[in-house]
Amino acid sequence: MLNLKIVKRVLVTGGTGLLGVAIQRSAPKDIQGFSIYFPERSLPVPLPFPILAADVSDRMEMQSVFEWAKPDVVIHTGAIGSVDFAEKNREQTRKINVGGTEVVAELCQIFESRLIYISSNAVFDGRTPFYSETAPVNPINYYGQLKVDAENVVRESTIPWTIVRPILMYGWPYQGERDNPVVWWVRFLENGKPIKVVDNVFNKPLPAWSCADVIWAIIQQNRTGIYHAAGRDHISLYQFALLTAAVFGLDASLITPVPDSYFPEIAPRPKDTSFDTTKMETELGVKTVGVRDGLFKMKAERTAIL
Ligand SMILES: NC(=O)c1ccc[n+]([C@@H]2O[C@H](COP(=O)([O-])OP(=O)(O)OC[C@H]3O[C@@H](n4cnc5c(N)ncnc54)[C@H](OP(=O)(O)O)[C@@H]3O)[C@@H](O)[C@H]2O)c1
Known part of the structure; x- marks a missing residue:
């Protein structure tokens, strides 16, 4: 186990992602942060941590990043997060989501960094909620399989590791980044457009900032193993x-419930991967956030979007 006192330098991969930005925004004052972003994007708005362009699956680029950051801890959020893109573009997604994790794990070993790998609820089949950290994995789409494979890379490494599995996250994304359902819904409803939303897929939605709280608690308490968020x-x-709609003061009559079979998606989706949050709450002491509270905070943050 790493001594808590020496955790000063933290490297975040996926620095422009929903979670990557939330992690930077809630970093403790005494942390020196560094991050990376995907080279093909632009950086229209400044970010809290100094940032370099690097592809996580490029060993040479990542070695330079580690030499720059000299991290005590790496929080590896950078990945292709679209389930449908992963299903259609298997090699490319494997290279980044599993190959990138291999690169990060190997460099963590060389630089004696601890690794916090961000996995997903997609490792479960969704048939038997509420999933605890010891529940057996059984992914039903390619994205979920890659998360299992990347978890195995991390578990088989000899570095101190923690795996965090977030469930569906929401919040304001960085400019040009992937949207999440709340952002789509607000955008459509504000424009008076009707939307159809699935009523037979269940979740325990997680504000991205709450997932960041879980990660910082793990670092501050020097925790290893698996944590559900x-x-x-x-x-x-x-x-x-x-x-x-209720929290943002929008017209809920524009929302029609439909079964998941209504959407001809490419990748199958698990019906209910909701977690048992006992470990997050009792071991880490991080309180779970209700949807209404999370949405009110998101609404209040709107004027301060990055
Ligand atoms: N959002 C959720 O509901 C959810 C739920 C469970 C688990 N997760 C996992 O949690 C992690 C963070 O999720 P998120 O919502 O923050 O995802 P996100 O917003 O899509 O952010 C992922 C970041 O990784 C970057 N990236 C992609 N390929 C890269 C590469 N080859 N090299 C360097 N950076 C690369 C992306 O950059 P570009 O956008 O510029 O390509 C993006 O900034 C991901 O691993 C995701 O799989 C997310």
Whole structure:
């Protein structure tokens, strides 16, 4: 186990992602942070941590990043997060999501850094909620399989590691980054456009900043092993959309419930991967956040979007 006192330098991969930005925004004052972003994007707005362009799956680029950051801890969030893109572009996604994790794990070993790997609820099949950290994995799409494979890279390494599995996250994304359901719904409803939302897929939605709290608690308490991160409320996506409309003062009559079979998606989706959050709450002492509270905070943050 790493001595807590020497955790000063933290490297975040996926520095422009939803979670990567949330981690930077809530970093403790005594942490010296560094991050990287995907070279093909632009950086229209400044970010809290100094940032370099590097592809996580490029060993040479990442070695330079480690030489620059000399991290005590690496928080590896950088990945292709689209389930459908992963299903259609298997080699490319494997190279980044598993190959990138191999590169990061190897460099952590060389630089004696501890690794916090961000996995996903997609490692589960969604048939038997509420999943604890010891539940057997059984992914039903390619993205989920890659998360299992990347977890295995981390587990088989000899460095101190922690795996965090967030469930569906929401919040304001960095300019040009991937949207999340709340952002789509707000955008459509504000423009008076009707939307159809699935009412037979359940979740415990998690504000990205709450997932960041889990990660900083893990670092500050020097925790290793697996941690699930989720919100407090167990709701369908349709109920989540209705709450979004209520909190943002938008017209909920524009929202129609549909079964998941309505959307001809490429990748199958698990029905309910909701987590048991006992470990997050009792070991880490991080309280779960209700959807209404998370959405009100998101609404209040709107004027301060990055
Ligand atoms: N969001 C969720 O609901 C959710 C739920 C469970 C687990 N997760 C996992 O949690 C992690 C963070 O999620 P997120 O929502 O913050 O994802 P995100 O917003 O899509 O951020 C991922 C970041 O990784 C970057 N990236 C992609 N390929 C890269 C590469 N080859 N080299 C360097 N950077 C690369 C992306 O850059 P570009 O956008 O410029 O390509 C993006 O900034 C991911 O590993 C995701 O799989 C997310």
